[in-house]
Amino acid sequence: MQIGKLLVLLGVHRYKYSKGEEIIPTIKNDNIIGIILDGFAQIINIEYNGNELVQENLGKDSVFGTTISATNSESCQIIAKEDTEVLIIDYSRLMRPENLAHNYFNIFLSNLYDIMSNKFRETNERVKVLEKKQIREKLLKFFEIEHKKSHSKNIYLNFALKDLADYLAVDRSAMFRELKHLKDDKLIEVDGRKIKILYEI
Amino acid sequence: MQIGKLLVLLGVHRYKYSKGEEIIPTIKNDNIIGIILDGFAQIINIEYNGNELVQENLGKDSVFGTTISATNSESCQIIAKEDTEVLIIDYSRLMRPENLAHNYFNIFLSNLYDIMSNKFRETNERVKVLEKKQIREKLLKFFEIEHKKSHSKNIYLNFALKDLADYLAVDRSAMFRELKHLKDDKLIEVDGRKIKILYEI
DNA sequence: ATATACAAGTTGCACTTGCAACTTTCTTAT
DNA sequence: ATAAGAAAGTTGCAAGTGCAACTTGTATAT
Numbered sequence: 371m372q373i374g375k376l377l378v379l380l381g382v383h384r385y386k387y388s389k390g391e392e393i394i395p396t397i398k399n400d401n402i403i404g405i406i407l408d409g410f411a412q413i414i415n416i417e418y419n420g421n422e423l424v425q426e427n428l429g430k431d432s433v434f435g436t437t438i439s440a441t442n443s444e445s446c447q448i449i450a451k452e453d454t455e456v457l458i459i460d461y462s463r464l465m466r467p468e469n470l471a472h473n474y475f476n477i478f479l480s481n482l483y484d485i486m487s488n489k490f491r492e493t494n495e496r497v498k499v500l501e502k503k504q505i506r507e508k509l510l511k512f513f514e515i516e517h518k519k520s521h522s523k524n525i526y527l528n529f530a531l532k533d534l535a536d537y538l539a540v541d542r543s544a545m546f547r548e549l550k551h552l553k554d555d556k557l558i559e560v561d562g563r564k565i566k567i568l569y570e571i
Numbered sequence: 572m573q574i575g576k577l578l579v580l581l582g583v584h585r586y587k588y589s590k591g592e593e594i595i596p597t598i599k600n601d602n603i604i605g606i607i608l609d610g611f612a613q614i615i616n617i618e619y620n621g622n623e624l625v626q627e628n629l630g631k632d633s634v635f636g637t638t639i640s641a642t643n644s645e646s647c648q649i650i651a652k653e654d655t656e657v658l659i660i661d662y663s664r665l666m667r668p669e670n671l672a673h674n675y676f677n678i679f680l681s682n683l684y685d686i687m688s689n690k691f692r693e694t695n696e697r698v699k700v701l702e703k704k705q706i707r708e709k710l711l712k713f714f715e716i717e718h719k720k721s722h723s724k725n726i727y728l729n730f731a732l733k734d735l736a737d738y739l740a741v742d743r744s745a746m747f748r749e750l751k752h753l754k755d756d757k758l759i760e761v762d763g764r765k766i767k768i769l770y771e772i
Numbered sequence: 773a774t775a776t777a778c779a780a781g782t783t784g785c786a787c788t789t790g791c792a793a794c795t796t797t798c799t800t801a802t
Numbered sequence: 803a804t805a806a807g808a809a810a811g812t813t814g815c816a817a818g819t820g821c822a823a824c825t826t827g828t829a830t831a832t
Contacts, residue, residue, distance in 0.1 A: 465681050465684075479680045479681070479684070480666050480680070482684070483666075483680070483683070483684070483687075486684075486687055486691070489691075490687070490690075490691070490694075493691075493694050493695070493698065494694070496698065497694065497697065497698060497701065500698065500701035500702070500740065501701070501740045502740070503740060503741065503742070503819085503820070504788070504789090504819095504820085505788080505789075506788095530808090530809060530810090531809075531810070531811095532808095532809065532810080539701065539702045539703070539704060540704065540789080540790085541704070541789065541790045541791070542790095542809095542810090542811095543789095543790080543791080543792090543811080543812075543813085544788080544789050544790060544791090546810075546811060546812075547788095547789085547811095547812085547813090548788090548789095549811095550811090550812090562798095562810090704789085704790070704818095705789095705790085705817095705818070705819090706818080706819075707818090731778090731779060731780090732779075732780070732781095733778095733779065733780080741819080741820085742819065742820045742821070743779095743780090743781095744781080744782075744783085744819095744820080744821080744822090745818080745819050745820060745821090747780075747781055747782075748781095748782085748783090748818095748819085749818090749819095750781095751781085751782090763780090
């Protein structure tokens with residue numbers, strides 16, 4: 371059997387979206403897992419007052435879906451910000467008994483587990499940061515986590531500083547202020563997106 | 572084959588811990604999933620300054636482990652607060668190729684996925700709350716989520732109010748102050764652990 | 773019945789933060 | 803090369819919050 375046909379049987383589909391399009395069918399169903407194969411999309415939350423706020427950036431290999439990330443169909447839109455290719459897994463189809471017998475199925479599930487574990491780790495890292503009450507503490511926790519991952523005292527952000535403020539869920543200007551305090555206290559050096567940790571960790 | 576033997580083959584073990592004991596072997600390995608079958612335990616985080624803080628309460632059916640919750644062996648201890656029975660799944664053993672052929676394996680993985688999805692949902696709910704910048708907003712988001720789950724305007728907490736402050740990652744007294752403001756504004760009524768939503772939602 | 777422990781609730785105060793309203797610097801497209 | 807837009811960086815101020823230090827209430831055990 372062809373891999374392609376198998377994927378269809380397992381409830382896995384590949385979709386392409388143009389820049390600006392809404393990745394709509396994916397979130398209507400409540401048991402779906404999406405993986406960004408290529409491109410860039412954003413989960414946008416529409417607040418009760420009409421405010422739209424970016425909830426999550428979805429780059430290559432990002433995972434989303436009701437079970438995995440905080441997307442609920444009522445208040446969320448997923449918009450392709452570039453031409454984007456998405457793999458959609460229909461979980462309820464995937465778990466049909468007739469699929470359970472498939473040879474490939476195990477490997478597939480096993481990979482799925484790895485993807486989910488990764489997402490778990492990321493989310494838990496963020497919770498550890500968000501749990502800190504003060505901006506300074508949040509920043510230090512963030513640096514600590516990044517340091518543990520890279521084993522380097524030089525942190526290079528692959529996103530804008532204003533996005534770091536969103537990640538920490540604090541006001542942008544307040545974060546800049548605190549970064550300055552940390553610089554003044556000679557705990558860090560900041561040069562654009564490069565942050566250097568000066569203290570013992 | 573007996574289920575018992577199968578579980579061993581799959582790298583699944585059942586352990587019992589007495590009150591006060593550390594659930595130590597579980598977190599030494601970095602690829603483990605634990606499920607509390609019975610009892611009560613806590614994940615305790617030891618900060619660099621020696622402070623111990625309860626990171627998570629693990630009741631019946633709670634799931635923990637490096638891939639799933641924020642436990643890293645260096646700074647975390649899991650302590651049984653009552654006599655506790657734990658199911659430990661060794662993920663690296665579980666995923667051995669020879670297991671992939673097993674009939675039960677699929678069902679097992681499928682259940683595991685459900686457990687993980689649940690944990691995902693819980694964590695994402697908390698992130699949604701933690702993302703709010705102000706205590707009032709955090710509380711309102713929390714009420715909103717609880718309301719969506721129960722479809723009732725009466726929220727009954729099955730934990731102490733001080734634990735709600737921890738969940739929201741805010742100061743306890745500041746939370747009480749804000750609860751009072753919400754009461755004054757006639758948005759809620761609070762009676763012990765019972766909270767009644769008075770506004771349209 | 774009384775002591776003990778823990779949760780609930782309150783308050784003043786200093787510090788932190790969000791918000792608004794800027795200026796400056798850097799990117800990107802034409 | 804230049805305009806337009808976005809990100810970086812600042813600052814004043816009012817409001818929000820953490821912290822400490824209480825009091826009151828409520829279980830639980832002896």
